[in-house]
Amino acid sequence: MQNHAHDLLGREEVQHLLDNLAKIAPKLVEGLVPDTVPLGTVQKVLQNLLQENIPIRDIRTISEAIAEQAARNPDPEAITAATRMALAHSIVQHINGTQPDLPIITLDPELEQILLKTLQASGEGGASLEPGLAENMHKNLQDVAQRQEMSGEAAILVVQAGLRGWISRFIRHAIPGLHVLSYNEIPDDKQIRIVANVGR
Incomplete structure (x- = not known):
């Protein structure tokens, strides 16, 4: 439902x-x-x-x-x-409860730049993402999300605002437990703790 x-x-x-x-x-x-x-x-x-x-x-x-x-x-x-x-406060609370800090997964800056350039060149669809890169990123994110879930913590990927919507659609059905937030959706009073960094 x-x-x-x-x-x-x-x-x-x-x-x-x-x-x-x-x-x-x-x-x-x-x-x-x-x-x-x-x-x-x-x-x-x-x-x-x-x-x-x-x-x-x-x-x-x-x-x-x-x-x-x-x-x-x-x-x-x-x-x-x-x-x-x-809705940033309620989104974070919905995902992470009342935990004092927020465990986050980040993307390697180089990977973020490649994705941003690809998106700008091909529009929101991101159609021209090179298959090998898409596959690697997908597998790496899946592995990290599984590790987070096994440790009993929320799996939260934080990316630049320009990438958030596309990445969320990219992983939605394959990695449903991975939440995608943009940096400006994290409340100022929330402590973040980087648990993993995903590269190419």
Whole structure:
């Protein structure tokens, strides 16, 4: 059920969430749909969050982030990224509980640069990632994620914001236990502990 929550969230369900929010924050909802964004965009952002197992209970914070970002950039992916930043505390708590520090996996800077250049050259699809590189990266991430899970800790990969969405899609089905965050989604008051660095 949880894995398919994003598929089950239709326009009616989104409207129902907004109707409930309107009871406590009428002005926010009034100015949001359709004045700032169409209902379909709100639905897409909520689906994006659910697809990465992010709870959408805090619909007020989500709606405020959508309204703020949509005024600058109406693209659902950009709005989703801004909404994730607004939800940073609850995302980290959802993944890592109340642990004082956050165990993170990082990518080697050289690998990050290669991925960023590849993405810029081929667009969000990242279609031209060299097969050998993709395979190695995939295997290395899988190994590290398994080690983390066996040690009883969350497997969290932290990457540059420009790579987060693509990497998340790249590993979503094959390494479902690996959470992908961007550096700007880590709350300032959270101590990080690097547990692994993945290279080429």
